[in-house]
Amino acid sequence: MGFETQNLSESFSFNDEFLTTPDTRISIPKYMRLGHQAILMTGRPDLGLVFGSKTHNGTTGLAALAAQCAPDLESALRLLINMETLSSQNSRGKSRFYIEDGRAVCHFYSISPYNRYNLFVVDAMLSTWWRFCKQHTEDKVHCHHIEIEYPKPSHADSFETHFGCPILFSQKRNALVLK
Incomplete structure (x- = not known):
């Protein structure tokens, strides 16, 4: 992306020890502020999509590592999503x-x-799942459509390019729907 991360790390107290400790976690509010600050620093409102596409399975924890071993995509996604509390928890839902x-x-x-x-969080999560699906199927999966609760943002065109399917905003749920 070509921007200096030092200021971002300092703003959120991400020192070397914090960044290299495997069990380190940040709160959802801090994650949202971090995403927002990174968007401002990069000028990329689609940063959540980029972030998700760059996320590797190790950062999504044991659930993703177990899901990689599943025999098919349905089993993998069931594992990945049903075990999400191993790597993150939110009182707002599951x-x-x-x-x-x-x-x-x-x-x-x-x-x-x-x-x-919090738009960043939805974008990053859907993008992370999409990256996992493509990786698990060696790019043989196709997205039917994406549903997003929030209204159409300024970077809406980035979604269709990223997912390669219709994007529906102002919906009743946030969902990645596969063919």
């Missing part, structure tokens, strides 16, 4: 995986009301 109308649905819980801080 993600779910289910089949609806013959399509796999990765449903990220609502974090409304939406503001300039």
Whole structure:
């Protein structure tokens, strides 16, 4: 992305010890502020999508590592999403995986009301799941559509480019829906 991370690290007290300790976690509010600050520093409102596409399985914890061993994508996504509390917890909800109308649905819980801080979280989560799906299937998976609760943002075009499918904003859920 080409921006200096030193100021961001200092602003959030991310020293070398913090960054190299495997069990280190940050709170959801701090994660939202971090994402917002990084968006301001880079001028990239689509940074959540970029972040998710660069996330590797090690950062999403044991759930992702277990899911990598699953024999098919449905089993992998069930593991990944049902075990999300191993790497993160939020009092607002829990993600779910289910089949609806013959399509796999990765449903990220609502974090409304939406503001300039939490859009990043939804974007990053959906993008992380999409990266996992593509990696698990060696790019043979296709997205049917994406549903997002918040209204259409200024960077809406980035979504269709990123996911390669229709993006529906102002919906009742945040969901990655696969063909």
